[in-house]
Amino acid sequence: MRYPQILERPADRARVSAATNGHSRGIRERNRALLLRTLMEQAPLSRADLSRLTGLARPTVSEVVRDLLADGVIREGGPSQETRPGKPAVMLEFDRRAVQVISLDLSDPEHLVGALASPDGRLTHRLQRPRTPDAADGIVGLVAELRALADGPALGIGIGAPTGSSALLGLGPRLAELLDAPVHLFDDADLVADAAQRFGTVGTDFLLVRIGTRIGTAIRVVGDDGAPVERSIGARELAHVRAGGDPGDPCLCGREGCVHAWAAAPALARRLEEAGADRSAVLAAAGARLGTSLSVIAAAVDLPTILLSGPADIVTPDLVDATAAAVRAASHPSLGPAVAASTLDDAVLRGAATRVVAAEFSPR
Helix, strand or coil, rough: CCCCCCCCHHHHHHHHHHHHHHHHHHHHHHHHHHHHHHHHHHHHCCCCHHHHHHHHCEEEEEEHHHHHHHHCCCHHHHHHHCCCCCCCCCEEEEEEHHHCCEEECCCCCCEEEEECCCCCCCCCEEEEEEECCCCCHHHHHHHHHHHHHHCCCCCCCCEECCCCCHHHHHHHHHHHHHHHHCEEEEEEEHHHHHHHHHHHCCCCCCEEEECCCCCCEEEECCCCCCCECCEEEEEEEECCCCCCCCCCCCCCCECCCCCCHHCCCCHHHHHHHCCCCCCHHHHHHHHHHHHHHHHHHHHCCCEEEEEEECCCCCHHHHHHHHHHHHHHHHHCCCCCEEECCCCCHHHHHHHHHHHHHHHCCCCC
């Protein structure tokens, strides 16, 4: 009896060959991403260090490193300072100059802001353009300008939009098609929290409060060794709760007296533009209502710091001090969280860059 021969037909051999090649390519991409991410987080490292930290065999590490050096993504530094018999190991570093991200900030209701960003938070060619009726058209135009200024192809495009914004719904796939590049959409509160944790001086667990078209929150936790804890709590819209006192403007949620109608940027801007408005009093009243709402979160999660982020003309000492007083009034006077303004410039743009790099270099 003659048994059928496996892959006897050319078409069968071609299909299996393609599947095998695809599988091998996927493994190489995952290995590449794993090594890059390890070098980003812990460089400089030797090839032996990479093998030990990633669990990859040394020949595999050598092969991937050779390709990365050829691509200019990593570079060789000096010899290892570790004293051991034999020739010192050559240390490897992630070349942050070779990777650029296009970062966009959609937080401003009247302008689009963009820049070329590097993984270490440096920004170049920061541009600001008026918003267009079609958000995608404006974004495509701004990205085209930044691409023309870049040294080479961008790793990806990171976009921060206000928490709960309609810009986050359905815009990503359309932009990816229009721009022919990886597009990543994030809540701006998450990006500001990332940037504050990585580039700021907080140093403790904190609750980030982003004041924009809505009020977004994000929690970041620091480990015992000072490194960010992976499982922090991502951006959420602050609950729509009545803040007490004068009902104020109607909120989008249908309630009167809602904290968003008192402390979100559009409501504050309208109140500040009224004839005879006392700027300090308006911001203090908003801070008092915001602090009353935040005190519930502060008591529940027991975080030592609350960071307020938003437009510089809104997140002023008047608003910060009133928020702090309201939080303290609802807490133990000596145990309540400290309230401060985030002073990091362009935090959305910088946070977007780190998120895109992490996403693109994460094993898939």
